[in-house]
Amino acid sequence: MSDTPSSAPDSDALTRAAASGAPDVLRLRGLVVARGGREVVRDVSLDITPGEVTALLGPNGAGKSSLVLAVGGVLPLKAGSVLLGERDLARRRPERIRRAGLAIVPEGRRLLPDLTVDENLRVATYSLKAEQAKAGRARALELFPELEKRLTNQARALSGGEQQMLVLAQALVSEPRFVIIDELSLGLAPVVIQRLIPTIHSVAESGIGVLLIEQFATVALGLANRAYVMEGGRIQYAGHAQELREKPDLLHSAYLLRGQPSGAVPAPAESGLPAAG
């Protein structure tokens, strides 16, 4: 079952894609991250394709968040490359990585609670040129009309779902080419998760490559084209999300479909979550 991460496009395919002017794939190659003297991410390679959602699943402690933080320049990378076209973004500073077109939404929300929604968005555009900040802000508010109505409210007054929308909007104001979202649904009610799902679809449809880390496999696999399963710091499965939807036994780490708190997300048939395919 465990196709290797090299179901990534081969180098000929990448050369052809470059020649045809197709947008670049973001390629993570051989990433190693150590924390507390222990390697918690070990030789991880994966691809994030523009215009698609790629799911990264895995149990608690698998190393998903450590991977995200290292790709975003927040934790040191012990080895590996983060390839965007010709450029290797590995070990660059977070601002530089974001400027290159890769935005990170880390696990847990980080808003400035005393500032308004509008001010939180402005904080996220401070390094952009005025024109770009204006366009990015308009685009983010188009995706989250709920926020437009709350611009003058303090962030602390938002509901959990609205706060998550603001966190996503902050990542999108810089109009990134790729966004990595760590735990979209953390602590959110099912009805709120339902609202976020079409938004993630729209983000991908706009051409952005999305890497979605998500505790609810049904949500992630409903959105994703490709999926990876990480356990013990390694990629244990790389393949099509559809395959995992159709053959859930492939998710041999049974937690993925089993370990959902009761009532958190109903089965796809009842919940109206995107159907397979």
Ligand SMILES: Nc1ncnc2c1ncn2[C@@H]1O[C@H](COP(=O)(O)OP(=O)(O)OP(=O)(O)O)[C@@H](O)[C@H]1O
């Ligand atoms: N600050 C830290 N110092 C030392 N070890 C850490 C630290 N944070 C996390 N770890 C360890 O790194 C490993 C990977 O943790 P990580 O948070 O990346 O996993 P995860 O896949 O994101 O899990 P979850 O699904 O619970 O968010 C775990 O064994 C964890 O105990």
Ligand SMILES: [Mg+2]
């Ligand atoms: Mg995590």
